Amino acid sequence: MLGRLSSALARRSRTSQLRFGPPTASLSPSFSSVPQPLTPGPVSPSARPRGAFRPRPRLAAAASQSSRTYPSPLHRPIPGPMASTANKSNDPSSLSNISEIRVTHSDFELDVNLDKKVIEGYVKLDAVCEVDAPTRLLLDTRDLTIHAVEALPRGSGGQGGQQAAVDAAAAKAVPLPFRFEEPHKVLGSALVVDLPAPGGSSGSSPLGPLTRGSVLSIGVRFTTSPSSSAVQFLAPAQTHGGTHPYLFTQCQAIHARSLVPCQDSPGAKMSYTAVVRVPQPLTALMSAVPREQHPGEGAGLPHLSDVQPPYPTNVFSFVQKVPIPPYLLALAVGELAGVDVGPRTRVWSEPGMVAAGAHEFADTAKFLEAGEAIAGEYVWGRYDLLLLPPSFPYGGMENPCLTFVTPTLLAGDRSLTNVVAHEIAHSWTGNLVTNASWEHFWLNEGFTVFLERKILGRLHGAPTFGFHAAQGAVKLAAEVERLGADNPYTRLVPDLSGGVDPDDVFSSIPYEKGFYFLYYLQELVGGPAAFDPFLAAYISAHRHATLTSDQFRKFFEAYFKDVPASRSVDWDTWFFAPGMPPVTNSYDTSLAQQAYDLAMRWHTCDVMGIGSDGPPGASPADVSGWSSEQMVAFLDKLGQFRAPQPMHSRVTKKLAEMYGIYESNNAEIRFSFFKLAIPAEDDSALPAAAAMLRNQGRMKFLRPLYRALHRSRGGRALAEETFAAAGPSYHPIARKMVAADLGLPEPVVAAV
Numbered sequence: 157m158l159g160r161l162s163s164a165l166a167r168r169s170r171t172s173q174l175r176f177g178p179p180t181a182s183l184s185p186s187f188s189s190v191p192q193p194l195t196p197g198p199v200s201p202s203a204r205p206r207g208a209f210r211p212r213p214r215l216a217a218a219a220s221q222s223s224r225t226y227p228s229p230l231h232r233p234i235p236g237p238m239a240s241t242a243n244k245s246n247d248p249s250s251l252s253n254i255s256e257i258r259v260t261h262s263d264f265e266l267d268v269n270l271d272k273k274v275i276e277g278y279v280k281l282d283a284v285c286e287v288d289a290p291t292r293l294l295l296d297t298r299d300l301t302i303h304a305v306e307a308l309p310r311g312s313g314g315q316g317g318q319q320a321a322v323d324a325a326a327a328k329a330v331p332l333p334f335r336f337e338e339p340h341k342v343l344g345s346a347l348v349v350d351l352p353a354p355g356g357s358s359g360s361s362p363l364g365p366l367t368r369g370s371v372l373s374i375g376v377r378f379t380t381s382p383s384s385s386a387v388q389f390l391a392p393a394q395t396h397g398g399t400h401p402y403l404f405t406q407c408q409a410i411h412a413r414s415l416v417p418c419q420d421s422p423g424a425k426m427s428y429t430a431v432v433r434v435p436q437p438l439t440a441l442m443s444a445v446p447r448e449q450h451p452g453e454g455a456g457l458p459h460l461s462d463v464q465p466p467y468p469t470n471v472f473s474f475v476q477k478v479p480i481p482p483y484l485l486a487l488a489v490g491e492l493a494g495v496d497v498g499p500r501t502r503v504w505s506e507p508g509m510v511a512a513g514a515h516e517f518a519d520t521a522k523f524l525e526a527g528e529a530i531a532g533e534y535v536w537g538r539y540d541l542l543l544l545p546p547s548f549p550y551g552g553m554e555n556p557c558l559t560f561v562t563p564t565l566l567a568g569d570r571s572l573t574n575v576v577a578h579e580i581a582h583s584w585t586g587n588l589v590t591n592a593s594w595e596h597f598w599l600n601e602g603f604t605v606f607l608e609r610k611i612l613g614r615l616h617g618a619p620t621f622g623f624h625a626a627q628g629a630v631k632l633a634a635e636v637e638r639l640g641a642d643n644p645y646t647r648l649v650p651d652l653s654g655g656v657d658p659d660d661v662f663s664s665i666p667y668e669k670g671f672y673f674l675y676y677l678q679e680l681v682g683g684p685a686a687f688d689p690f691l692a693a694y695i696s697a698h699r700h701a702t703l704t705s706d707q708f709r710k711f712f713e714a715y716f717k718d719v720p721a722s723r724s725v726d727w728d729t730w731f732f733a734p735g736m737p738p739v740t741n742s743y744d745t746s747l748a749q750q751a752y753d754l755a756m757r758w759h760t761c762d763v764m765g766i767g768s769d770g771p772p773g774a775s776p777a778d779v780s781g782w783s784s785e786q787m788v789a790f791l792d793k794l795g796q797f798r799a800p801q802p803m804h805s806r807v808t809k810k811l812a813e814m815y816g817i818y819e820s821n822n823a824e825i826r827f828s829f830f831k832l833a834i835p836a837e838d839d840s841a842l843p844a845a846a847a848m849l850r851n852q853g854r855m856k857f858l859r860p861l862y863r864a865l866h867r868s869r870g871g872r873a874l875a876e877e878t879f880a881a882a883g884p885s886y887h888p889i890a891r892k893m894v895a896a897d898l899g900l901p902e903p904v905v906a907a908v
Contacts, residue, residue: 247593248653249410250421251337251346253294257372259283259419260479264430265457268440268489270401273382273389278375278459279416280308285370292351293374296413296420297336298344299381305334305349307362308373329375330362342657344413349374376417377459385888386411388547394885395490395545396506400438402490404544404560406553406889409594409658412482423592423702425479433457434489436468441504443486443555444476445537476556478535479700481590486555488542500524500534504558505543512566513543517573523580526611530688531584531695539580547853549890551575554582554604562854564823571784571822574612574624581607584695592702594658598648599708602670607691609671622744623785625675629743630792632668633736637799639663641735648673649705649731659889660896672737673730677712679741681719690715705731748793751786754778755793758803758811765836767804770814779815784822787815791828802835809840818844827857834864834871842871846878853886855893862894879903 247254261282268275283293306329330352337346351363351372363372380387390402405415413420432440433452452469494502495514498521503513520539528534538557546563552575553560559579565572585603605628613621639646645661648669652658678687694711709727716722729738745752757771779787808829812818817829826848833841845861852858862879865871875898883891883903895902 247421247423248656249343249594249658250296250419250424251294251340251343252296252419252421252424253290253292254286254419254421254424256285256287256290257283257293258286259424259426262416262418262426262428264416264428264432265460266430266432266487267457267460268403268432268434270389270403270435270489273387275380275387275415276460277379277416278377278457279418281374281376283372283374285366285368285372288367289353290351290366291353293349294337295347295349295376295417296344296410297347297378297417298411298414299384300347300414300417301379301381302334302347302417303377303379304375305332305347305377306330306375307332307352308375309362328362332374340655342655343410347376347417349376375459378417380415383888384411384414385892386413386415388887390490390545390547394547396508397491400491402488402545404488404490404542404548405486406549406560406887407485408483408553409662410483411889412485415485415487416482418482418485420482421593422481422483422590425481425590425700425702427479428476428485430474431457432472432474432487432489433465433469434472435465436470437491438470438489439492440470440472441488441492441540441542441558442472442474442476443480443484443558444474445557447473447475449473478556478588480556480587481702484555484587486553486558486560488544488558488560492542494540497521498524500537500539502538502540503543504540506545509543509563509566512568513541513561516566516568516570517541517561517576519570519573520576520580522615523573523577523611526614527580527583527607530610530614530691531581531607532692534583535588535699536583539583541576546851547885547887547890549853549855549858549887551854551856552579554579554587556583556587562852564852564854564857567784567822569784569822572824574608574785577611578604578608581605581611588700589695589698590702592704592707593652595649595652596703596705597658598666598670598673599703599705601667602648602674605667605671606674610688610691619744619747623747623789625671625741625743626745626748627785627789627792628668628671629741630789630796631664632672634792634796635664635668636736639665644734646734647732659893662893669737672741675741675743676737676739677725680721680725681716686716686719747786748789751782751790752793755790755797758794758807759797762803762807763801765801765804767806770807770810774814776814776816784820784825787820787822788824788828791825791832795828795831798832798835802837803832805833805836805838805840808833808836808838812841823848823852823854823857827861830861831864834861834868837868837870839870842874845871846874849878850882853890855890858886858890858894859897863897866898876900 259281263280265278266275267277308329332352333350335348337348339345351366364370366372382389386405386407388404388406392398392401395402407415410420412418418424428444430442430444432442434440449470449472452464452471491506492504493507493510494504495510496502497514497518501520501524503510503517505513520541524534524539536556540558542558542560543563544560548560548562550560551562551565559576561575561579565575581604582600585607586600591597591599609621609624612624636646644650645663646665648666650661652661678684681687690712693715697711713722726738757774761771762768779790812829812833817825820826826844830841830845830848834845845865849858849861862875865875879894879898879900880903883894884905886894891902
């Protein structure tokens with residue numbers, strides 16, 4: 157599974173050189189009608205099953221850097237620096253027409269029906285014309301029913317929030333014709349709204365004459381589907397408290413279109429307000445700043461229904477003044493309690509988990525302050541955390557003002573909170589400065605890993621930065637080995653044209669190869685003293701904007717125009733060559749070396765995989781005083797050594813017993829051990845591995861463990877049996893990806 161690192165990593169030294177070569181082979185109220193003039197008759201696209209990812213044919217491995225050539229589609233024309241570049245022609249993951257009309261603000265009314273597993277909604281979209289006389293507005297949708305579309309008169313636009321929505325409801329609105337384009341199995345269906353021309357049959361358009369720079373407002377009433385890929389509804393039994401249902405959303409990468417009609421592209425940044433009605437005693441939270449909460453009686457969602465649900469409700473309102481891409485829309489509804497852990501931070505969770513979350517994330521304020529010292533002002537106001545139920549499919553999600561985190565971070569000793577540092581770093585790189593499309597995802601994640609490690613280094617010292625950088629290099633080598641060195645999706649800038657689902661190519665490549673590239677650039681131009689000011693300038697120059705890899709290149713070259721070394725960067729190779737990076741980085745591995753040395757001892761005690769009692773003199777004292785991160789480094793390094801030849805199960809059993817693996821509360825330690833034990837055909841590890849698959853839904857753990865079990869002699873049936881039982885409780889994204897990994901149909905989710 158793992159690629160090779162230089163033998164230098166097997167020697168103790170303060171600074172080791174990471175050398176990469178070609179990887180070796182082997183290894184619920186009912187909805188009433190809404191006020192006129194909305195036109196009746198809901199419309200939804202025809203059924204559109206989403207096809208499984210089909211890998212492209214692999215490219216031939218390049219013989220040398222100088223002989224590499226890259227497909228021309230990757231060199232699409234790119235607008236000038238600091239311009240928003242995602243539109244219908246150069247964001248292959250969106251069907252919207254951002255190049256003609258761009259939504260800049262949305263006002264949402266959302267009525268959550270937990271019984272029917274749907275959300276009834278109305279959105280007022282304020283948009284700016286990018287061209288003269290546009291004839292239609294295209295919005296991304298998937299699995300949405302559209303009830304009506306209307307043109308709102310001039311003067312109802314802007315960012316007035318709930319009162320503006322009430323005023324707009326009373327103003328004269330004109331129904332607009334709409335239809336769906338042919339559905340795409342991945343991208344959904346474009347909702348086509350035909351815009352009236354001035355001086356038409358009615359004599360005038362409610363939108364007025366549309367010229368470049370004109371602002372128009374469109375209202376859309378819609379209902380989500382119970383099968384929405386953005387929303388997971390949990391039954392009470394799936395929650396910690398066991399009493400109330402729960403809902404949370406996950407819109408990255410292209411799932412916002414199954415929550416609301418929108419321009420679902422990272423380049424379509426918008427501010428928003430929202431009014432959300434939920435059953436009492438539940439609480440609603442969003443990726444925005446809360447404004448007020450009050451009982452639902454008489455409160456209003458003026459475009460949805462004047463009839464109150466047959467149970468008491470609460471209404472919550474929110475405002476997000478900073479423009480965000482649609483993938484950062486987030487909503488959670490459940491029995492929630494909050495504990496303040498800093499002047500800007502509250503930890504939210506179910507009442508029975510909130511104390512543990514507050515303890516685990518008590519250092520959040522320190523991460524925020526360190527981030528501001530490096531990257532500049534934190535512009536989002538609040539930085540709250542929501543500790544979600546176990547089915548949340550990611551470690552964290554950087555929703556502005558409300559980061560979502562997995563309960564697998566609750567180690568009890570704050571040893572896994574580097575995930576919070578990563579999500580905080582997204583407040584600048586990703587949320588404030590955003591990739592223009594998913595082909596440039598490394599601009600989000602590579603920069604965020606870089607800033608995350610800068611934050612950790614600032615708080616804990618330079619060796620900590622080096623430790624995490626070295627660990628990242630191990631992960632990068634493993635990922636390239638797994639995917640294949642000639643796989644086009646190991647490029648830093650992959651080609652996603654043709655309707656490729658960004659979820660299907662998700663990996664650690666943009667994270668770790670992106671970080672590797674940025675560290676290379678830093679050392680090339682003079683180290684942190686030169687690069688840290690560049691990082692701050694880059695964020696300042698592109699705040700609130702989106703950009704492409706080529707725009708980053710131009711900014712870098714302009715900033716370092718007087719540094720001769722900056723002109724030696726082989727940009728095409730870095731951006732478009734598959735496989736490992738073309739250069740070697742050197743990191744401070746002083747904190748990792750002890751772990752690497754122990755890994756070598758365990759490796760050499762069973763080189764042939766025929767079994768032993770462990771290394772001579774091995775004892776629990778080997779890891780006494782180690783951090784959990786060092787323990788993970790030891791296990792991951794050992795996994796790299798054992799890629800060509802798995803260990804004997806006798807050795808993995810001895811290792812687990814000696815170092816208390818099964819007694820650890822740290823999910824990362826258990827996960828790294830299972831990746832050793834399952835290929836070793838260690839049957840004693842299978843029950844615990846299956847329990848990990850049943851008890852949480854984080855894809856970082858699910859996908860590698862299922863793949864390992866499915867490949868093993870003793871675990872294949874267990875993998876299929878476990879997925880059949882646990883799969884229905886996973887998030888829709890996780891369920892889809894695991895099914896594809898195993899080559900199985902998705903398990904049926906029973907109606908609750």
